[in-house]
Amino acid sequence: MxxxxxxxxxxxxxxxxxxxxxxxxxxxxxxxxxxxxxxxxLGSRGKGLQxxxxxxxxxxxxxxxxxxxGAPFPSFRMYADTQVKWTRTVHEMLGIAPLEREQGVPYPNTWIxxxxxxxxxxxxxxxxxxxxxxxxxxxxxxxxxxxxxxxxxxxxxxxxxxxxxxxxxxxxxxxxxxxxxxxxxxGETFETERTLIGDVKAAGLTGTYCHMLTTGNVRERFSLWSMPGTDYYQFIANMTADDVPELTLEAVQKILDERSGRSDIRLLDLNWISVYRVNVxxxxxxxxxxxxxxxxxxxxxxxxxxxxxxxxxxxxxxxxxxxxxxxxxxxxxxxxxxxxxxxxxxxxxxxxxxxxxxxDFRDAEPGQGSLDIFQLKVNYRGGPLAVETRATPGAVRAGDRAPDAQCGDSRLFDLFRGTHFTVLGFGAATAEAVAEIVRVHGDRVRGRVLEPGEVDETASTVGAAFRNYDIDPSGPGTLVLVRPDGYIGVVATDLAPIQDFLTSW
Structure with missing residues (x-):
């Protein structure tokens, strides 16, 4: 040994x-x-990148x-037998507007x-x-x-x-x-439920979608997801524990035929298959x-x-x-x-x-609202590495994901990329503080001073940073320390809290 x-x-x-x-x-x-x-x-299991x-x-x-x-996340297409009942994007399914790069999101689409x-x-x-x-x-x-x-x-x-x-x-x-x-x-295990999942080729389908095949009941569906860059589809079928079949191509074909009411879709070349219980x-x-x-x-x-x-x-x-x-x-x-x-x-x-x-693809109950699946709202507010010193914080606070913004010919995310901290100075009055932080901490910290400019704030490229960080361009200078993982560690109006943070951690 x-x-x-x-x-x-x-x-x-x-x-x-x-x-x-x-x-x-x-x-x-x-x-x-x-x-x-x-x-x-070797399977396609976790296919959606938020x-x-x-x-x-x-x-x-x-x-x-x-x-x-990869490719942008496909739309969902619901069938009843051979008839297309509807086609909806993931945003339409969630009942929300599509994200935009101008909102500080460089990759607004879920990727498959x-x-x-x-x-x-x-x-x-x-x-x-x-x-x-x-x-x-x-x-x-x-x-x-x-x-x-x-x-x-x-x-x-x-x-x-x-x-x-x-x-x-x-x-x-x-x-x-x-x-x-x-x-x-x-936690709990959903003892009576099982999910059958795998990768197959399928003849008889056209278009890049999540094909949800039914005879009219969405709860009894067989889904075939187009997989980019391959000839394969990921299939998913939920069922009771008593209905789990043998893990063979023939058994999967039988479920498809029964749930779709069709005989024109043929499954081929079962590459991977699994059945699992839902555990929470x-x-x-x-x-x-x-x-x-x-x-x-x-x-x-x-x-x-x-x-x-x-x-x-x-x-x-x-x-x-x-x-x-x-x-x-x-x-x-x-x-x-x-x-x-x-x-x-x-x-x-x-x-x-x-x-x-x-x-399960049904409309939300009144008052439930949409599900936050994109993980852009994940935050560490109130945590040990979130220092918010402003008396009246804006919509973006310490602990939040640091938004992107176009600043001249580059993006803030270009500045963030790497293993360092980043200090952003909002307003010319912060220039001395930003320079001091970078001087003291060297390669650990990169700095950038942002000014709203003389044009209208909503049109200015640098002004976009003020908008996305919800900072008043006419107010006192504001300092924002962005952690190496892209979350805001400190928001302050003077350099002391940032110096304390970098020294302590």
Whole structure:
């Protein structure tokens, strides 16, 4: 048995673990991602990438590949037998207006990309950044002490002992890391429900849609989602536990025929199939000493609303910069903010997905309102890393996602991209404070002074930043500190709170 040492061991090579690996690798933190499987996941399962996740992939240097390999989220097309009853966009389904870039959202559309391709792109980026991935490597057990974690793994049949300063469990709903830690995983299981999902080719369909095939009852449907860049469709069929068929192409074809009332659609080449129970559960702790849980290892829920992969990516993005900062000498208490910030978000996602699951494509009940699925409203207001010093805050506050804005020939997101903090000075009066913050903190912080300009504020490119941050261009100068993960850490009218924040954390 050999022993190796490294800063971070990540258990699980899905979107969560690979995103965390990328985030650490680009910061120069040595990490190893391991997975007991012989290959990356081969199915399309988590196919929808929300606008906030696209922003994360932009920051990680993945966005061009994601855009090239995916497509805008398709419209939903409802059938009754062979007749098209209606076709609606995701915004029409939610009853909301489409997002616009001018609102500070650089990627306003949900993007569709099969999960197997997302995993491949994350893997390739991890390796490009110098990170390491080992498949056929299974975590068997681990123990921790005051200085690190000692893990026992089986690598290609041989036992290996590995020493790491931190261990992160991104190993899914059946997480070995979570079970070893003894962390509670409370919630409920929808015992009578099952979901059949898989990837097939289909002859007889035209157009790029989520084809919802029925004989008139939306609750008895068979959905076929067009998958970009492939000849495959993802199929989804909900059913009772008593109705689960054999996992064969013939059985899936029979369900399609019965639910669609048609015989002109033929399924071919079953590439992947799975059946799962809907669990709505989350842990009672995200951190135990030097071990952390993220993604499905920390929370599982219905796939309705397309939140699972996206929430998992956000977990990794939140934890990554904090681990890197502590490994570079920052205070350990920074790692406690991971749970403080992500715990309430996970709880909220469980509520959103459960509501969406129970609505099941029916109109919302009066007073329920639309579901927030794009993850742009996720915020850490009132948390330990949100310092709002204004007596009368605007609509955008400390803890919120930092909006984008066009500023001359570039965007604010171009300034944010990277591993640094960013300080924005709204108004010429902030120039001295911005310069001082950058001088004191060097490469850790980039600065930009924004002025509304002499033209009408709504038309000025720099003025767009004032609008998107809800800052009065005629008011006193305002300073905004943006964290490395794109959330606002401090909003202040003088530099002292920002200096305190950067020194403390």
């Amino acid at each position: 050999t022993t190796t040492d490294l800063p971070v061991l990540i258990v699980g090579a899905g979107p969560t673990g690979l995103t965390l690996g990328c985030e650490l690798a680009r910061r120069g933190i040595e990490c190893l991602v391991v997975d007991k499987a012989a290959a990356l996941f 606008p906030r996740t696209l922003e994360v992939f932009d920051d990680l240097g993945l966005i061009d590949a994601v855009v090239a390999n 990309l099969p999960q197997w391709r997302t995993d491949e792109l994350l893997r390739d980026r991890l390796l490009d950044l110098g990170g390491r991935l080992e498949l056929n490597t299974e975590l068997l057990d681990f123990v921790q002490d005051d200085t690190g974690v000692t893990a026992t793994l089986r690598r290609d049949g041989a036992l290996v002992r590995m020493r790491a300063r931190y261990l992160v469990g991104t190993d899914g709903g059946g997480s070995v890391v979570r079970k070893t830690l003894g962390v509670g995983f409370e 559960r989350m842990v009672d702790r995200f951190r135990v000493g030097r071990a952390f849980l993220a993604g499905d290892a920390a929370h599982v829920h219905s796939s309705s609303g397309g939140q699972g992969l996206n929430t998992s990516v956000q977990d990794a993005y939140n934890l990554g910069w904090k681990l890197a900062a502590v490994l570079a000498g920052g205070p350990d208490r920074l790692l406690d903010t991971y749970e403080a910030e992500r715990f309430p978000i996970a709880a909220r996602v469980l509520d959103v997905t459960t509501r969406s699951h129970r609505r």
